[in-house]
Amino acid sequence: MRLTSPSLLALCLATGLMALSGCSSKKDAAHGDAHGGGHGGEHGEVVPATLHHWSYGGKDGPDHWAELGGDNSVCKSGHRQSPIDIAGITKQRSARVVFDYQPSAATIQNNGHTIQVALTDAGGITVDGVPYKLKQFHFHSPSEHAINGHRAVLETHFVHENAKGDLLVIGVLSDIGAADPMLGSLWTYLPTEAGKPVPLADLLINPQDLMPATEDFYVYSGSLTTPPCKEGVTWMVYSSPLSVSVEQADAFERLVGPNSRPIQARNERDFLHVTGS
Numbered sequence: 001m002r003l004t005s006p007s008l009l010a011l012c013l014a015t016g017l018m019a020l021s022g023c024s025s026k027k028d029a030a031h032g033d034a035h036g037g038g039h040g041g042e043h044g045e046v047v048p049a050t051l052h053h054w055s056y057g058g059k060d061g062p063d064h065w066a067e068l069g070g071d072n073s074v075c076k077s078g079h080r081q082s083p084i085d086i087a088g089i090t091k092q093r094s095a096r097v098v099f100d101y102q103p104s105a106a107t108i109q110n111n112g113h114t115i116q117v118a119l120t121d122a123g124g125i126t127v128d129g130v131p132y133k134l135k136q137f138h139f140h141s142p143s144e145h146a147i148n149g150h151r152a153v154l155e156t157h158f159v160h161e162n163a164k165g166d167l168l169v170i171g172v173l174s175d176i177g178a179a180d181p182m183l184g185s186l187w188t189y190l191p192t193e194a195g196k197p198v199p200l201a202d203l204l205i206n207p208q209d210l211m212p213a214t215e216d217f218y219v220y221s222g223s224l225t226t227p228p229c230k231e232g233v234t235w236m237v238y239s240s241p242l243s244v245s246v247e248q249a250d251a252f253e254r255l256v257g258p259n260s261r262p263i264q265a266r267n268e269r270d271f272l273h274v275t276g277s
């Protein structure tokens with residue numbers, strides 16, 4: 001629990017992030033992406049067969065996502081896209097963030113773009129009194145965000161949504177090192193083929209077990225990193241990485257990797273270095 005001030009929302013106001021929509025309440029922008037944004041890929045649910053195919057390379061790769069039609073044009077025209085390289089000096093502030101996760105039943109799915117774990121009731125976080133419920137988490141290899149130019153071997157995205165439909169995604173980077181015990185348990189359930197979600201029969205997931213013990217983040221306003229690349233997503237990227245073993249990283253990459261969008265232009269955006277108390 002962190003109870004210092006100024007609050008995160010106050011930070012947004014103070015720094016203009018609200019104008020960049022990360023702290024706004026753009027219901028429309030956030031709607032559906034955490035739970036069924038059609039061909040929303042790793043941020044969505046099962047991909048309807050009628051929607052366009054996309055991938056991480058070739059003619060369906062990131063350079064062509066905007067050509068998928070519909071709302072996907074923002075993948076190219078947007079100015080607040082993710083991921084970014086979080087680099088340079090920025091202001092450091094405290095924030096009032098309360099973590100309230102709990103062990104939850106879950107399903108695991110290979111959706112063709114990533115491995116996604118959907119949680120029944122894992123709790124969430126509260127930012128300045130606004131509760132965000134954790135919907136699902138999933139993985140990218142290599143990491144999508146970079147910190148000071150460094151991309152890690154793996155990045156986990158914890159997708160949260162508030163009552164207005166605004167999305168907040170927590171990013172955790174992992175470098176090669178010691179094996180991650182929780183990931184070790186989870187990886188025994190890795191679906192080798194793309195398909196529907198499968199219940200994790202004998203495993204409760206506490207998302208806190210897959211996050212660093214620190215309370216130190218970079219916060220900025222960005223977008224989904226998969227089509228339709230919708231903006232208005234608040235990103236909280238842990239400043240320090242976790243570790244995974246070579247075997248754990250390889251097991252994921254063999255199934256679905258590489259599955260990372262290239263670094264996007266930062267444009268006029270600032271980021272904040274936010275610490276808990």
Ligand SMILES: [Zn+2]
Binds near residue numbers: 157
């Ligand atoms: Zn993601």
